[in-house]
Amino acid sequence: MDIKWLKTFILAAKYENLRRASEDLFLTQPAVSKHIKSLENHLNTKLFDRVGKSISLTPAGYKFLSYAAEIIDNYDKGMEEFEGWKQGYNLNLTIAVAPQIASSILPDILRGFIDEYPDIEVIINIVNSFNIGEQIRIGKADIGISRMEPIQKDLSYEVIHRDPVILVAPYRKEKDQNEHFPIEVEILKQYRVLTNNHPTYWSNLLTEIKRYYPNIRTMPVTQIEISKRFIEKGLGVSYLPLSMVREELKHQKMIEVKQDKILSPTSFTYVVTNIETPEVKLFKSFLTKVFEE
Numbered sequence: 503m504d505i506k507w508l509k510t511f512i513l514a515a516k517y518e519n520l521r522r523a524s525e526d527l528f529l530t531q532p533a534v535s536k537h538i539k540s541l542e543n544h545l546n547t548k549l550f551d552r553v554g555k556s557i558s559l560t561p562a563g564y565k566f567l568s569y570a571a572e573i574i575d576n577y578d579k580g581m582e583e584f585e586g587w588k589q590g591y592n593l594n595l596t597i598a599v600a601p602q603i604a605s606s607i608l609p610d611i612l613r614g615f616i617d618e619y620p621d622i623e624v625i626i627n628i629v630n631s632f633n634i635g636e637q638i639r640i641g642k643a644d645i646g647i648s649r650m651e652p653i654q655k656d657l658s659y660e661v662i663h664r665d666p667v668i669l670v671a672p673y674r675k676e677k678d679q680n681e682h683f684p685i686e687v688e689i690l691k692q693y694r695v696l697t698n699n700h701p702t703y704w705s706n707l708l709t710e711i712k713r714y715y716p717n718i719r720t721m722p723v724t725q726i727e728i729s730k731r732f733i734e735k736g737l738g739v740s741y742l743p744l745s746m747v748r749e750e751l752k753h754q755k756m757i758e759v760k761q762d763k764i765l766s767p768t769s770f771t772y773v774v775t776n777i778e779t780p781e782v783k784l785f786k787s788f789l790t791k792v793f794e795e
Contacts, residue, residue, distance in 0.1 A: 508573055515559055593780070597647065599646065601727065602727065603647050604628050606748075629646075634647075635657055644775075662790060664768050671693065693736075696732055696733065696737075699740060
């Protein structure tokens, strides 16, 4: 049985459309049909019912789909481990991490960890914070670094970092900056507030802001990286974790605004685990040491 047949089958089942499957696989539609026919012949059973241009799984197809997905997962994991072995790694560690963490504090953490443990192959999966717990639960990652608690009750998690949330605005030219240092009330009147870029604190924070400044204008922007670019271009201001904007403040791409009435929340970073392998324990210990320094 060819592994390509299984991948074609899974995509065809996902879309219930051979054309869409062929586009994802960069194959011709006849090639996709041939893969499925070969798999059906190998299994000696029909996997799809065909009605016009549409297809649907037969009972046998539904039954086989979970087996096919498991075979592919095991194959991919095995090939990753084998490739790591060829490169001289003795162990591997897959980390699921939120995009904002991956683009801010993770590079320095990884540099130190890899230097200290060169025999551990590190694989990074960039995953939305909402989905990190599920990646850990189904075994697609060994450890997660998230901005929110996992909803899965069978996982372990702990806070590894507490980050102050600050109000940041576009950096103005030096002569303007010296004339008048911006304050909260002026900034919130002048700019739109970019919201929804953190999964936990915006609901309560926005209520607090509107209590003191009921006429503010808002713009939901669901990613911190995009929010930062918008701020740099003068499109708005936002309340962001300090660690996420430290470089921008340092290089004068944005400025911290003194807060008056709004009591900013704290952003938490969580480490999420299920089975604590030796590699997981080493990485957790390293994270703890980094954040204690």
